[in-house]
Structure formats: structure tokens, C-alpha cells
Amino acid sequence: MTTRLQPDSERFPVVGIVGAGPLARLMIQAAIPLGIGVRVLAERADDPAALVCPNVDIGMPNNARHLREFAARCDVVTFDHELVYLDALAEIEAGGGIVRPGAQALRYARDRLYQRTECKRAGLPVPEFAEAPHFPAIDEFVQRHGWPVVVKSQQGGYDGHGVWVLEDANEARDFFDATAGTGVDLMLERWVRIDRELAVLVARRPGGESVTYPVVETVQRGGICHEVIAPAPVTPEIAARARLLGEQIAELTQAVGVIAIEMFLVGDELLINEVATRPHHSGHFSIEGCATSQFDNHLRAVLDWPLGPTDLLAPFAVMANLLGEGRDSLAPRIPRALAAGPPSARWGGVHPHLYGAEALLGRKMGHVTALGDDLEETRARAAQAAALLTGRAT
Amino acid sequence: MTTRLQPDSERFPVVGIVGAGPLARLMIQAAIPLGIGVRVLAERADDPAALVCPNVDIGMPNNARHLREFAARCDVVTFDHELVYLDALAEIEAGGGIVRPGAQALRYARDRLYQRTECKRAGLPVPEFAEAPHFPAIDEFVQRHGWPVVVKSQQGGYDGHGVWVLEDANEARDFFDATAGTGVDLMLERWVRIDRELAVLVARRPGGESVTYPVVETVQRGGICHEVIAPAPVTPEIAARARLLGEQIAELTQAVGVIAIEMFLVGDELLINEVATRPHHSGHFSIEGCATSQFDNHLRAVLDWPLGPTDLLAPFAVMANLLGEGRDSLAPRIPRALAAGPPSARWGGVHPHLYGAEALLGRKMGHVTALGDDLEETRARAAQAAALLTGRAT
Numbered sequence: 001m002t003t004r005l006q007p008d009s010e011r012f013p014v015v016g017i018v019g020a021g022p023l024a025r026l027m028i029q030a031a032i033p034l035g036i037g038v039r040v041l042a043e044r045a046d047d048p049a050a051l052v053c054p055n056v057d058i059g060m061p062n063n064a065r066h067l068r069e070f071a072a073r074c075d076v077v078t079f080d081h082e083l084v085y086l087d088a089l090a091e092i093e094a095g096g097g098i099v100r101p102g103a104q105a106l107r108y109a110r111d112r113l114y115q116r117t118e119c120k121r122a123g124l125p126v127p128e129f130a131e132a133p134h135f136p137a138i139d140e141f142v143q144r145h146g147w148p149v150v151v152k153s154q155q156g157g158y159d160g161h162g163v164w165v166l167e168d169a170n171e172a173r174d175f176f177d178a179t180a181g182t183g184v185d186l187m188l189e190r191w192v193r194i195d196r197e198l199a200v201l202v203a204r205r206p207g208g209e210s211v212t213y214p215v216v217e218t219v220q221r222g223g224i225c226h227e228v229i230a231p232a233p234v235t236p237e238i239a240a241r242a243r244l245l246g247e248q249i250a251e252l253t254q255a256v257g258v259i260a261i262e263m264f265l266v267g268d269e270l271l272i273n274e275v276a277t278r279p280h281h282s283g284h285f286s287i288e289g290c291a292t293s294q295f296d297n298h299l300r301a302v303l304d305w306p307l308g309p310t311d312l313l314a315p316f317a318v319m320a321n322l323l324g325e326g327r328d329s330l331a332p333r334i335p336r337a338l339a340a341g342p343p344s345a346r347w348g349g350v351h352p353h354l355y356g357a358e359a360l361l362g363r364k365m366g367h368v369t370a371l372g373d374d375l376e377e378t379r380a381r382a383a384q385a386a387a388l389l390t391g392r393a394t
Numbered sequence: 395m396t397t398r399l400q401p402d403s404e405r406f407p408v409v410g411i412v413g414a415g416p417l418a419r420l421m422i423q424a425a426i427p428l429g430i431g432v433r434v435l436a437e438r439a440d441d442p443a444a445l446v447c448p449n450v451d452i453g454m455p456n457n458a459r460h461l462r463e464f465a466a467r468c469d470v471v472t473f474d475h476e477l478v479y480l481d482a483l484a485e486i487e488a489g490g491g492i493v494r495p496g497a498q499a500l501r502y503a504r505d506r507l508y509q510r511t512e513c514k515r516a517g518l519p520v521p522e523f524a525e526a527p528h529f530p531a532i533d534e535f536v537q538r539h540g541w542p543v544v545v546k547s548q549q550g551g552y553d554g555h556g557v558w559v560l561e562d563a564n565e566a567r568d569f570f571d572a573t574a575g576t577g578v579d580l581m582l583e584r585w586v587r588i589d590r591e592l593a594v595l596v597a598r599r600p601g602g603e604s605v606t607y608p609v610v611e612t613v614q615r616g617g618i619c620h621e622v623i624a625p626a627p628v629t630p631e632i633a634a635r636a637r638l639l640g641e642q643i644a645e646l647t648q649a650v651g652v653i654a655i656e657m658f659l660v661g662d663e664l665l666i667n668e669v670a671t672r673p674h675h676s677g678h679f680s681i682e683g684c685a686t687s688q689f690d691n692h693l694r695a696v697l698d699w700p701l702g703p704t705d706l707l708a709p710f711a712v713m714a715n716l717l718g719e720g721r722d723s724l725a726p727r728i729p730r731a732l733a734a735g736p737p738s739a740r741w742g743g744v745h746p747h748l749y750g751a752e753a754l755l756g757r758k759m760g761h762v763t764a765l766g767d768d769l770e771e772t773r774a775r776a777a778q779a780a781a782l783l784t785g786r787a788t
Contacts, residue, residue: 010725011723012723012725013725032419032422032423033746034728034748035725035728035746035748035750035760052426054444054446054450291739291740292743308743309739313740329404329405331403334429334699335700338700346706349703352427352429353427354427355429356429
């Protein structure tokens with residue numbers, strides 16, 4: 001594999017994506033114009049990306065042999081998610097395979113305690129945290145930081161999974177009783193009163209060259225992002241600090257590809273929340289909203305190609321997530337949603353992205369992006385199309 | 395097949411594309427976000443669209459059985475090119491299959507004499523023309539219109555194929571001697587001094603609802619379009635007449651999907667040159683340049699879904715064609731081309747679309763689009779990226 005990704009290769013390169021979810025599907029869209037071949041490692045033949053990819057390997061991201069065989073068929077391996085067997089990736093890298101981001105960088109996204117520890121060591125702002133091997137650990141933590149306390153699983157977790165807020169000692173005791181013996185390693189975090197949640201994306205090449213996307217606000221409900229607003233409605237000074245923080249973490253992780261940093265804005269203080277070493281739903285607005293999308297720049301970065309500009313094209317871009325409301329398909333609702341918004345205008349219309357997945361309650365079925373000159377009109381247009389697609393409006 | 399394209403279908407619809415060339419490939423890109431399934435009828439497994447489509451039937455567009463079997467697997471059939479067996483399509487339609495545009499509309503693109511005759515009958519401006527069953531026919535034509543005379547094949551032909559300019563009677567005699575017995579039906583056209591070539595695209599739904607794209611100038615070399623400039627640098631009055639002419643032809647043909655009308659501007663007179671009943675290279679600029687691309691609106695139109703706005707997003711959009719210069723691949727030249735243009739600017743960067751085809755002299759390998767505020771800078775940026783990709787610049 002090592003000898004294949006040559007800058008003077010006569011072949012179009014093949015990027016392998018571990019995982020075939022929505023992000024892989026959106027990467028495929030970006031790969032076609034650049035002539036990049038894509039192979040996906042899918043768990044199921046009807047995964048969102050497998051439906052639109054002619055080169056599908058069925059296999060598991062935690063199976064060393066599946067990963068090895070998959071990597072051997074690709075010039076460079078990248079990811080739809082972080083829930084991958086890291087030791088197997090490290091072996092592939094040791095054998096000369098090109099894995100971007102590499103196993104070491106992925107650990108920042110896989111292992112929350114590691115991420116917090118490394119960020120703190122680098123002097124970057126994180127909420128106060130501690131390991132929580134057992135219930136008594138919480139006592140000492142509370143004495144310093146008070147109730148409530150946020151408990152997180154150390155590994156994996158996203159979209160509110162693996163995060164619990166404990167209000168008092170009784171809740172904490174019950175929680176530790178319930179989780180004892182499950183093998184889930186836990187950590188504690190100081191609870192903070194969040195004013196806004198922000199996110200910033202950086203795309204970084206192997207040599208360190210990087211570009212940074214406009215800072216966005218992510219609007220959450222129940223731990224799941226429902227809406228992304230670009231640019232974030234914050235002062236230029238806060239936006240500049242958020243960008244810088246994103247760039248510092250990109251450098252710290254040495255990740256190659258897109259890195260997404262979610263942050264809490266508490267007063268005018270920024271605290272790192274999550275780090276994802278891959279394209280991220282907070283960057284979906286960039287497909288129509290930016291000169292170069294996050295998926296385009298992710299592919300360019302992992303191939304060590306020049307990155308494209310990240311400027312916003314319209315004054316505002318708003319992304320609304322489509323979460324499944326039940327078992328019925330979105331398909332029959334598409335025509336009504338396409339008619340949402342003004343029929344003709346420079347930024348008119350809406351841009352649905354449907355992931356082709358079977359509808360399930362709470363599943364991410366797609367997203368809709370709207371561009372506009374007026375933030376509230378743009379939000380309303382995106383929200384209206386999303387409501388029509390999910391069946392909340394008719 | 396007839397019962398499948400129901401507005402309340404729970405399934406995402408499947409659009410079948412006859413032909414798997416660049417246009418089919420670009421349609422697939424547009425289909426993914428809308429969740430539309432695509433099946434292609436490809437002549438070869440390595441055709442540009444077959445490389446990026448998981449549902450490929452290998453077959454010939456002039457084989458009735460191949461078309462019939464293909465249509466049976468799709469909700470609606472559309473086209474990458476017009477070189478299709480029209481009688482077989484008419485039979486599929488007669489059997490209740492949904493073919494868009496239909497066989498009757500495709501005839502406008504297949505049969506130049508029919509198109510000229512029908513346009514003239516409808517009072518639309520075409521160059522003076524006549525059938526040319528044999529050499530003596532040219533005499534009468536020349537007596538009315540003088541030399542030179544343009545001779546065209548009645549059927550098919552594009553990119554300068556099937557078009558000859560004869561300067562005098564000697565050239566004409568030699569030409570008719572050489573073509574006698576080849577079975578090619580010919581027609582004559584008055585030669586006109588072309589000031590500019592313009593094109594306009596209309597997307598039309600089955601009920602007649604339509605949207606019209608900005609009028610563009612197409613810059614030709616040797617009968618092949620090298621560059622498209624949007625909007626065309628003509629007066630608003632001429633642009634309005636060109637749009638109207640496009641809409642009149644869309645109505646005349648009753649075509650469903652995108653219809654492209656190429657025109658000559660002679661002084662301030664517009665004359666119809668070619669009619670294509672499909673997406674067209676003169677509309678590639680719309681992928682990045684317009685609120686809704688021609689491929690997006692083509693798919694929406696053939697599915698009878700609401701059409702999207704066609705407004706230009708940037709002041710100027712320029713498309714440069716990439717024609718193969720030999721057998722060597724474009725792949726190693728991508729990184730240099732991506733670096734063309736300013737590294738950061740709202741309309742910065744370039745947007746390559748590579749069709750994945752093996753390089754051959756004169757073959758369309760892809761195109762590059764640039765957006766900008768200044769026409770000459772935008773043209774230069776697109777041309778520079780195209781030169782880097784084709785190896786004319788290093």
C-alpha cells in the first residue's frame with residue numbers, strides 16, 4: 001500500500017472510508033468531482049454510503065483482519081467515525097499503510113479522558129475534570145466544584161450518549177450502583193452554565209498547512225444538534241479566540257483531515273467540549289455555504305493536496321438536522337419540502353441532503369441547508385423544510 | 395413500471411439514465427443529496443458514470459431489448475445523450491413506461507431537419523435551410539443564398555461532427571462525390587457571420603412549469619466549446635429575447651427535463667443553432683454558479699418535483715472544458731491545479747470536475763468552473779486551472 005500514494009501516480013487515487021454512514025456518503029459526493037475513487041468498509045450493504053458507492057467491502061471496524069484487508073485495497077484510509085480498533089490501525093501504519101488521521105490522533109476523539117488530559121497539559125481550556133474509578137471519587141470532586149456533576153464515559157459516545165448529569169449525592173450513589181460492573185470507565189466534569197455551544201472546523205494537511213472554517217453556533221436539544229448557524233452570533237473577538245483554539249487543537253492532535261472542535265461559551269470564556277477527528281455535522285453548512293466544503297477539504301487533506309478557501313458565500317447559512325420521527329419514509333415528502341421558501345431568489349430555495357437510510361425514531365435521516373441575507377428568515381426556511389421532510393408540518 | 399412513480403411512494407424513486415458519460419456522472423452527483431436512486435445503462439463498465447454508480451446495466455442504447463429491460467428496473471428513464479433507438483422508446487412509452495424527455499421530444503435533438511422544419515413552422519428563427527438529397531440541390535440554394543454553404547448531416551452529430559462548410563462549387567462537387575452512397579442524409583444551411591454563440595437552458599416539468607437559466611456565451615474552437623461565460627456579455631434586451639426563445643422551444647418540443655438551446659447572434663438577430671433535450675455542457679457552470687444546478691433541476695423535472703431557483707450566486711461564472719491532450723492521465727496534475735487562484739477569497743479557488751475517463755486526444759476529460767467578481771480575472775483563473783490539468787501549463 002505504501003508505494004501507491006505517489007504524487008506522480010498516473011492513477012486517480014482511491015480513498016478508503018472506514019464506516020459507511022452519512023459522513024461517508026457526503027464524502028462520496030465530494031470525491032466524484034475530483035475524480036477520487038472511494039471504497040467503503042460498511043457494516044451493512046444498505047448503509048447510507050454503501051447505497052451510493054460501487055466499491056463496498058462488508059466488514060467490521062473493530063476487526064483487525066477486516067481493517068487490514070480493506071486498507072490493502074486503498075491508497076489512504078480515513079474514517080466516517082472513531083469507533084475503530086486503534087491498535088489494528090497502528091499496526092497498519094507501522095506496516096507502511098497510510099491512515100489519516102492516524103491512530104494517535106484518533107485517540108483524542110475516542111478517549112475523552114486522554115483528550116482532556118492532553119488539552120490541559122497543553123494549557124488549553126477544558127472544564128475541570130477527574131477520573132472516577134468508583135463512587136467515593138465524586139466526593140472530593142464535589143467538595144471543590146459542587147453539584148451538579150457531569151459524568152461521562154471515558155470512551156466513545158456522541159450525541160448525548162455516555163453523558164449524565166447528577167444533581168446530588170443520592171443520584172450519584174444510585175448511578176454508581178447501576179453502572180458498577182458494566183466495565184464502563186467513567187470520568188467527572190464540572191457542570192457549567194452554557195450560554196452557547198460553538199464549533200469550529202479545521203482542515204489540516206500532513207505538513208501542518210491548514211484552513212479554518214467560520215465559527216458556528218450549534219443549537220442542541222436533548223444532547224443532539226438540531227440546528228447549526230453560520231457564522232455564530234458572537235463578537236469578532238470571541239470568534240477569533242474560538243478559531244485560534246481550533247487551530248491549537250489541530251496542531252496538538254497532529255490530525256490530518258478535518259478536525260471538529262465543539263466548545264461551550266460560558267460568559268465570555270471558551271471551554272473545549274468535544275474533539276472529533278473527522279468531518280462533522282457542524283460543518284454540513286459548508287457544502288453549499290462555503291467556497292470549499294468540509295468534505296472536499298477533508299479529502300484534499302488526507303491526499304495531501306492543496307486546501308481550498310473556506311469563506312462563507314452568503315451572509316448566513318443555516319443547517320437543520322432531520323431526525324427520524326418514526327418508521328415512515330421521507331421520500332413522499334420531498335416534493336413539498338422542495339417547494340419551501342421563495343421560488344426565485346439569489347439564495348432562494350433549500351438544499352436537502354437525504355442519507356437514504358430507513359426511517360427510525362431519532363435516527364439522523366438527513367439535513368437541510370438554507371442560505372440567506374437575513375438570519376431569521378434563513379432559519380425559518382431551513383426549519384420549515386425540515387418540518388415538511390420529517391412530517392412535523394404538512 | 396407504470397405504477398411505480400407514485401407521488402406517495404414510500405420508496406425513494408429510481409431514475410434510469412441511458413448512457414453513462416460525463417452528463418450521467420454529473421447527474422449522479424446531483425441525485426445523491428436528494429436520496430434519488432440512479433441506475434445507468436452503460437456501454438462499458440469503465441464509462442465515467444459507471445465508475446461512480448452501484449447500479450450499472452451493460453447494454454446498448456440502440457438495442458430495443460436492452461432498453462426495455464433497463465426501463466423495467468427504473469421508475470423513470472432519462473438520457474445522457476440522444477443517440478437512442480427512438481422507436482423502442484416510443485414502444486416503452488406506449489406500454490406505460492415513463493420516459494422523460496419522451497421519444498417525440500428527443501426527435502428535436504436527433505433529427506436536425508425535423509427540428510429546423512418544426513421551428514420554422516412555429517415562426518421561430520432558424521438559418522435558411524433545405525434538404526440536400528443530391529448535388530444539384532445545392533445549385534438552387536446557392537442562387538438564393540450564395541457561397542459558402544453549410545452542409546450538415548440530418549441525424550445526430552455534435553461538437554462539430556457532421557458539419558462542413560463548402561466554399562464553392564468545386565468543393566461542393568468533391569464533397570457530394572465523397573459522401574455519395576454512404577447513406578448519410580444531408581441538409582444545407584445558409585452560412586452566417588456569427589458574432590457570438592449563446593446558449594440558454596430551460597428545465598421543464600410535465601405540466602409545463604419551467605425555470606430558465608441565465609443566458610451564457612459559449613466560446614468555440616474547431617466546433618468544440620472551450621469556455622462558457624455566465625452571464626453572456628450581451629445587452630439585457632438580447633438576453634431577454636434569448637430566454638424567450640429558449641422558453642418557446644421548450645414549449646414547442648414539450649420536452650420534460652433540461653432543454654439546451656444553442657443560438658447564433660448575428661448582428662442583433664438570434665438564430666437557433668442546436669437543440670439538446672438533456673443537460674448540456676453550456677450549463678455546467680450552474681453546479682457551483684447557481685442556486686440550483688441544471689442536473690438537480692433535470693432530476694426534479696423528470697420526477698415532476700418542484701424546480702429550484704436558477705439565479706447566479708456570483709457576478710460571474712466561467713467554465714473551461716478539459717480536452718484530452720494525449721494518453722497521459724490528469725491525475726498527477728490535480729494538486730497543482732487546485733492551488734490555482736487566490737488561496738482565500740469569497741469566490742476564490744477553482745472547482746474541477748474530472749470525469750474519470752482514460753485520457754485520449756480530444757476527449758472531454760472534465761471541466762473547471764471559477765466564480766468571481768471580475769470577468770477577466772475569473773476567466774484567467776479557470777483557464778489557468780484548465781491549462782494545469784491538461785498539461786498545457788506546468
